[in-house]
Amino acid sequence: MISTTKLAISGLFVFLLALSTMSTAHEIRPAIIDLTLDENGSYSIDIQTSVETYLAGIGPDVTDTNNAPQAAEYDRYRAMSEQELMPVFNAFAPDLIRGIQLQADGLDINLAEPNLTLTSEPDLELAREAVITFTGTLPVGSSSLNWQWDEQFGGSALRVSSATGQEVYTEYLQPGVATGPFDITGAVKQSGFSIFANYLVIGFEHILPKGLDHILFVVGLFLLSSRIKPLLWQVSSFTLAHTVTLALGMLGIVTIPAAIVEPLIALSIVYVCVENLWSRNLSKWRPAVIFGFGLLHGLGFASVLTEIGLSPNHFITGLVGFNIGVELGQLTVIALCFLAVGVWFRNKAWYRSYITNPASIAIALMAGWWVFERTVYGV
Incomplete structure (x- = not known):
């Protein structure tokens, strides 16, 4: 009976992830x-x-x-x-x-x-x-x-x-x-406040509900450990990195074509989830690796802002608002993960076998398809 319950919980979580990982090849943009x-x-x-x-x-x-x-x-x-x-x-x-x-x-x-x-x-x-x-x-x-x-x-x-x-x-x-x-x-x-509030919404929406690849990356970070300390190390590293490249990308100092950045973003999701399968704890190199991936994701965020355009008169205000919106979106994803499985099952002996591993495999497979799709067909 217990085994059936565990399988049901695992299957439900993977199913919910699968629903959120539909191909974004035909995503509707504003x-x-x-x-x-x-x-x-x-x-x-x-x-x-x-x-x-x-x-x-x-x-x-x-x-x-x-x-x-x-x-x-x-x-x-x-x-x-x-x-x-x-x-x-x-x-x-x-x-x-x-x-x-x-x-x-x-x-x-x-x-x-x-x-x-x-x-x-x-x-x-x-x-x-x-x-x-x-x-x-x-x-x-x-x-x-x-x-x-x-x-x-x-x-x-x-x-x-x-x-x-x-x-x-x-x-x-x-x-x-x-x-x-x-x-x-x-x-x-x-007013600067109206600009700030507006770009905060843009940043949040770029994560929820529209940023499926960024959502899955954050979920991958959560799956390694549902403990607060390891998660904070990873999220802090990721946040610092994408803040840097978001600013550099918007200033035109660093520009890399989306045809290169987007497949690499998908590949970063694959790496994180594959590492989840053979690593039980936060390794000493993982925050550094996450920092590198954060640089890539920051360039992805910059491409969105470049498309929409930042107000020249309120460049810093819009940039800060967008970045805070992104952070709020990521924190919301983490909170939802805790509410879905972390709070209830993270102390269970079977948590890794029935939650972490199946979910990591499902995400890695979907992200692997994105790598192929974005490389062969373009962004």
Whole structure:
């Protein structure tokens, strides 16, 4: 009876891990919205996104298109050339326009028909980015703007700037959330606290729920020992390292292509979990190894921030907010691991055999597949 109970607990934990390790090859990322304002009142809105998710009707509750009921339709659109996709997009454009609200001083701006540009050739193994462009002119004397788009289009990072590149406003928006009015005359500056809070959310969400590889790395650290001291040594080493490379990456001092960094991040997960199988305690070299892996993960974090963009006027504030958000996400993962198995079973004689080893094997196998996938097919 005891053996059956132990097997059930072990199987449940591995099953939960397996659910969280679905392939991220078709991960849905937030849209990047660049709103550029000219002195003469004209504007341009460039929305960088995966347009096929909208065409297939995949909502923000889905994090990976492979798991969506519309996965086949999504893949069919991704296989189309720009010329083939254009009629489908044109038919969808009125729905997109209805889902966007742009206001100047509280008055609605009627958007013209958008233009679509695909930035890469069809490849079912890779996410394909597109740019949706709106252009128009604001009413004379406009001093503030509001932006919102429908919840069905998911989260977004809004970046507002002048035609000369001067930052006006930046914010990460949850699905369906409006900005509220923001000044475009330069008279009112965006507060540092709002920047900090915004990037804290971005950092947390990059771990939970979107950072599956980072989640599994932290779980791998937990699995070696559910004791606080060994875990703190590992997490502290990891934190120090990724803080360093996150800053260096954002400053442009260290730049390594994602095609190199992402397979190595997956390989770091494999190493940690394989070591869990033959090491029962924290070895003297493990914190140093974890520090090295933290440098890699920091470069991964930097690529996310580079894509979204940090506010030049609040660079340090945004960087600190993002890093704290990442840390809160990692601590939440550790807390969930303790609640799931650590608190209840860590003192059991069978904990290693039925929790640590099966879970480490499952994670190592999934991460090994990621190494292959990211090396052969790219990020």
